[in-house]
Amino acid sequence: MSDHEHPGHDHRYGHGHERDRGLVAMVRYLGHAPEMWWSDVNTAVVDLVSPQAGEQVLDIGAGMGPGVVAAAARGATVVAVEPTPFMRRVLTVRRLWQRARSHIDIRSGAAEKLPADDASIDAVWAVNTMHHWVDPERGAAEIGRVLRTGGRVVLVDENFTDPSHPDYEEFGRRHSSDDENHHHGFTMVDAEQMGDWLRAAGVADVEASVRTVAGRPSTVVTAGVTG
């Protein structure tokens, strides 16, 4: 297949958002390192995805890998897709001391350019990364391309600008110019819109909602999962 036959191989994509590059982004992420290392939301998302031994699953914008290590520990093979070199380096080191490290495959890529073959993935998830996507419609098309028929999807973005979010005040202090549609310069994705894009990409059983995940108000889009 040539680079021009499907959107995943378009060279304009695959490097993530420009705000995720460089020293400023690295310093911003280091400030969030504790919750990027381990988070209740990632644990809840992996529970929803329910990766099974022998499955091939994919975490979009895996970051430092809280979801990746949890899913690999369940026996699934996890493709950790991450555009930011700093994040890939951290996860590469973290992988070394995971008992399930042979089940963790770290790949450079982005939502808009998933490094996976057509219909090769049993389940896809993404935590707190949809609002970073340069082109979320293309991201939805890519999910539809790589997902096998009947595969599962869980996409969650916490809404830190909702006053009921436990980190609302701290987030407000750090990002005083944010409003409900913008998080530190990124644009929140509308759940219904993402649901429609996934359906258009051929994904079945899609549900979109705004609800809590691990007690945190979130934009949630799922396919093929219950709960």
Ligand SMILES: C[S@@+](CC[C@H](N)C(=O)[O-])C[C@H]1O[C@@H](n2cnc3c(N)ncnc32)[C@H](O)[C@@H]1O
């Ligand atoms: C707030 S972090 C979340 C990381 C991880 N999912 C977690 O829950 O800890 C956002 C991540 O999205 C990644 N990212 C940025 N642009 C992206 C894109 N277009 N596609 C996929 N991931 C992207 C960033 O590099 C970063 O690792």
